[in-house]
């Protein structure tokens with residue numbers, strides 16, 4: 001199981017950089033070399049990046065604690081919205097209420113740096129034939145129209161590498177977005193308005209509030225595929 005997890009992790013990570021076949025033979029993290037401990041990465045529903053050192057709690061707790069401003073272990077829609085608005089303001093560097101391509105480019109630099117912090121993204125070995133369970137289909141609630149499921153058989157509707165094939169950033173969030181901020185750009189005009197952000201915020205909250213009680217708890221939130229993989233690796 002442990003070996004499978006390691007191989008699978010390499011599979012996931014490499015999906016984000018298909019042109020990098022792996023590290024040097026025998027080098028750290030490369031084929032035959034020692035495995036490096038990986039930092040934890042959690043990508044919030046709003047695309048904010050949270051890291052943790054190996055052995056530390058999965059960084060979803062850092063996002064949660066920050067968003068749960070009254071510390072009652074529940075993130076209400078109001079708190080969720082405020083967290084999203086805060087991050088929007090961080091991204092909106094010129095404070096004009098819109099995220100434009102220049103501001104999005106700055107964010108994408110942070111995504112690239114995040115990928116680079118996961119050693120697996122550069123060096124873990126990919127092997128064919130490894131398939132992992134992807135995202136729970138019920139998290140599509142409130143998002144884009146899910147593809148109709150055919151009875152008894154699901155056709156892969158994504159890249160041939162499977163539901164985890166969108167790379168390390170996608171696996172570190174709840175919604176499998178390789179570029180989470182752009183997911184709010186509903187009209188796809190390369191600009192995200194405050195209104196689009198607000199509407200996306202509502203969709204994401206509904207998708208995550210699985211028991212429909214108007215608040216998110218840590219227990220209710222799904223473990224991301226990256227978290228699942230890392231936990232399997234530690235066993």
Ligand SMILES: [Ca+2]
Nearest residue numbers: 068072074075
């Ligand atoms: Ca709260």
Ligand SMILES: [Ca+2]
Nearest residue numbers: 092096098099
């Ligand atoms: Ca702006």
Ligand SMILES: [Ca+2]
Nearest residue numbers: 185189191192
């Ligand atoms: Ca837009």
